[in-house]
Each structure stands twice: as structure tokens, then as C-alpha cells.
């Protein structure tokens with residue numbers, strides 16, 4: 001079953017339409033697929049997880065950084081448990097790296113104690129204050145006078161979870177329509193709503209879940225004035241070469257800045273082995289503005305190297321940025337706003353999820369359960385989809401397999417021995433599995449998220465050709481081979497057949 005046919009528009013009716021294929025929309029679709037409902041997810045990009053979900057720190061927060069009693073605290077603490085359980089079910093890597101929040105002098109100790117108390121009030125296990133000696137024993141390269149240890153904090157590949165959730169939902173009967181930007185929503189006189197997409201789809205739905213990330217206010221505005229305005233705040237990153245992971249293997253955070261702009265420039269080990277430095281926190285006017293700037297990138301290095309000077313010698317292999325959908329602007333005097341997850345009063349059957357910034361990745365599975373129980377169940381009879389099961393399997397990552405398993409695969413199919421991406425050691429068989437994904441997403445970025453091909457040190461300089469050739473070999477038209485959006489074709493001067 002394929003999630004989408006990008007070349008044809010549909011006129012179809014659903015029980016629930018989810019707008020936005022980030023981690024939140026995908027988690028909601030996954031929950032909905034467990035019931036006998038007709039459900040569709042509409043995503044404007046060429047794949048799921050192309051928005052904020054693709055560009056963040058990938059940290060599963062334990063829940064100590066958010067005020068007690070908030071939705072953020074509740075969904076964070078519930079969410080990390082659910083996320084880890086989902087990762088076990090799907091076979092997705094979660095690395096329990098743990099976290100240190102650093103105080104550089106005695107005057108900052110009360111702030112660490114405040115976070116410790118907040119964490120305990122939120123029900124976070126595994127917290128302890130450490131002195132300089134204890135920090136040195138754990139992480140000899142970290143400069144600290146005191147630190148707060150969080151045992152629960154882990155790292156993950158956020159886009160892999162979003163893909164697993166969306167693809168498993170499709171394998172259980174849900175639909176995903178890619179390249180389908182919702183452009184209008186109208187209430188229908190007989191009940192429910194009519195939506196139109198830029199792909200020409202006309203979708204009727206009894207219920208609408210607006211999970212459009214940094215543009216969720218715009219989706220709400222298609223029906224009514226948004227309850228909250230979204231203020232985009234960009235966060236830029238350095239991804240350091242893989243060997244940087246030998247310097248530090250825990251997440252290392254400063255105390256968060258008081259303006260509520262973010263958690264401060266931190267150092268995060270990635271599931272792949274390299275270290276992330278970032279993010280910055282800059283208010284921008286456009287939610288799609290993911291540019292990088294030299295000034296911010298230099299500032300990130302200065303702040304990160306103050307915490308871990310030994311990282312100085314390692315090269316950046318990639319810069320990127322993500323945009324936080326905050327509910328307050330830079331000069332508002334506000335330093336905290338909670339998630340806004342509210343059914344519309346004027347338009348029954350529509351729920352808007354606004355301001356799903358950090359810890360939204362960690363919280364997503366708990367948000368999804370909440371939307372199902374508090375919103376969908378209030379409108380629709382929920383009868384279980386008895387055939388539902390975990391049908392999704394991760395694509396085996398050749399590089400991480402033991403030698404005997406590699407040999408078994410090589411004997412089974414020589415494509416496992418034909419390496420197309422040498423930095424990440426990705427085989428032709430892995431690319432083939434990724435191209436056959438249930439969503440029908442075949443851009444270079446879609447293959448990258450599913451296999452890590454083009455993600456290594458050469459950043460596609462050497463492997464773009466062989467990976468593109470494999471996409472072509474598997475049936476795509478040459479003009480359709482793109483890095484991401486239609487604006488980024490790999491082969492220029494050719495038209496789709």
C-alpha cells in the first residue's frame with residue numbers, strides 16, 4: 001500500500017484529517033490508525049519530517065526544564081516514557097547519553113538547585129547535584145564548578161520516529177498525502193469541513209487536527225482569527241565530524257538564559273556519533289527562514305568551547321537550523337508560554353495545536369494520546385482496528401551490523417555488498433528499501449533520512465550521483481530526482497517525461 005500518488009488529486013471523505021506531517025501529526029495519525037476510522041494526513045512537503053522535526057537537537061528531555069503544572073511538563077514527562085516504548089516497538093535507536101547542566105561558579109548553584117526542585121516536582125527520576133570532582137570523573141573534558149545530572153536524558157533521530165509513525169499508520173490503513181499544502185478550509189452545511197490543497201485535492205473531514213508547526217496559526221486563520229500568533233525563533237547548529245564524539249559522550253548544557261528564548265547553546269552527542277553545537281536563538285520574521293549566519297555560528301562555537309574546550313580541534317561537516325514556533329516575541333517581556341492545544345470554540349470538530357516548541361519532540365506521543373482521548377473520542381465512536389499491529393521495520397543499517405550478519409546479507413543479496421555512500425557505508429540494498437517506502441517519498445532527502453546516505457563527511461559530494469542513479473534504476477523519472485522540493489532538481493535541463 002502506498003501513502004500517496006503525487007501525480008493525482010483526490011476528492012475523498014475522511015473521519016479525521018491531520019494537517020502537518022511532523023512528529024506531532026505523525027504521532028496523532030499513528031494513534032488514529034488503531035481505530036476503525038478513515039484518516040488522512042496532509043503534508044505540504046515531499047516527505048514527512050521536513051519541518052521542525054528534521055532540524056532540532058534530537059534530545060529526549062527528562063522534564064526538569066519546564067515549569068511544574070504546565071502542559072509542557074506533563075506531556076514531557078509522559079512523552080519520554082511513551083517515546084522510549086515506541087522506539088523499542090519499532091526497533092529505533094535511543095541512546096541514553098544522560099545530561100549535565102553546568103554552573104561555572106558558586107553564584108549559579110541556587111539556579112541548579114531550583115532546576116533540581118522543579119524536576120523533582122515534575123516527577124523526573126535520576127537527578128543529582130555534582131561537584132567539580134564528580135563532573136571531572138564523568139566527563140574529563142567538561143569545564144564545570146557544579147553540575148546537575150539527569151540520568152534519563154537521551155538522544156534520538158527525530159525524523160526516524162516520525163517516519164516510523166507515519167509509515168506504520170499507512171501500513172495499517174491510514175493515508176498520507178504528500179505535496180499537499182492545505183490552502184482553504186470551509187465548514188460544510190451538512191457538518192464537517194471541506195479542505196482544498198495546492199495539489200488539487202478536495203478533502204471532506206468530520207474532524208480536523210491542525211498540527212502545522214510553525215504555520216499552525218496560518219491554518220487556524222483559514223477559518224478564524226488565530227488564538228495565538230506564532231513567533232518564529234531560529235536555532236542554528238554546527239554538526240561536528242564523527243571523531244568529536246570521543247571528547248564528550250553526555251549532553252552538556254549551560255544554565256538556560258532567563259529570556260526564555262531556549263535552553264542555551266548546548267553540546268549534544270548524536271545517535272550517529274558526531275557532536276552537535278547549538279542552537280542559537282534569534283527571532284526571525286519568516287517561519288521558513290532556516291538560513292545560517294557567520295556571526296551566529298561563531299558565537300555558538302565560542303559558547304560551546306567555553307564548556308568543552310577540547311572540541312575546538314574538530315571540523316564542522318554541516319550547519320543547519322530549525323525554527324521554534326514560539327508564542328511570544330523578543331520584546332514581549334514574556335519568558336514562558338505553554339503549549340496551546342485547544343478545540344476551536346467557533347468551529348466544533350477542529351483542534352489547534354499552537355506553540356509546539358521544545359520539548360515538543362519528546363512530548364509528541366503524549367500529545368497524540370491527549371488529542372485522541374480528549375478530542376477525537378468526544379466526537380466519534382472509537383472502535384478498535386483489530387488488525388492493527390506494528391508492521392514497520394527499520395531498514396537494517398549495514399554499518400552497525402555485526403560481521404556475521406553482514407556476511408549473511410551479502411550471501412542473500414549482493415546489493416548489500418555494493419556500497420554507494422562511502423562515508424556512512426550505505427549499500428545499494430538499503431537505498432532500494434528506502435525508495436520502496438510506503439509513503440512513496442523518493443527525494444534525496446527522503447532517502448537520506450531513511451538510510452543516512454549523503455549525511456556523512458562528504459555531505460553528498462561523492463555519493464549524490466550513485467544514490468540518484470539508484471533512485472532512477474528503481475523507476476523514477478530523471479526530472480523527478482530532487483534533493484527535496486521541486487526547486488532543487490539533481491539533474492538540471494531535463495523535464496519530467
Ligand SMILES: Cc1cc2nc3c(=O)[nH]c(=O)nc-3n(C[C@H](O)[C@H](O)[C@H](O)COP(=O)(O)OP(=O)(O)OC[C@H]3O[C@@H](n4cnc5c(N)ncnc54)[C@H](O)[C@@H]3O)c2cc1C
Pocket residue numbers: 019020021022023024025042043044045048049050051052053054055056057058059060061180181182183211212213214215216219234235236279322323324325356357358359360361362363
Ligand atoms: C532549534 C530547535 C531545537 C529543538 N530541540 C528539541 C529537543 O532537543 N527536544 C525536544 O523534545 N524538542 C525540541 N525541539 C522542539 C521540537 O523539534 C518540536 O516541538 C517538534 O519537532 C514540533 O513538531 P511538529 O510536528 O509540531 O512540527 P513540524 O515538524 O514543523 O511539522 C509541521 C508540519 O506541518 C506542515 N505544514 C505546514 N503548513 C502546512 C499546510 N498548509 N498544509 C500541509 N502541511 C503543512 C509542515 O510542512 C511540517 O512538516 C526543538 C525545536 C527547535 C526549533
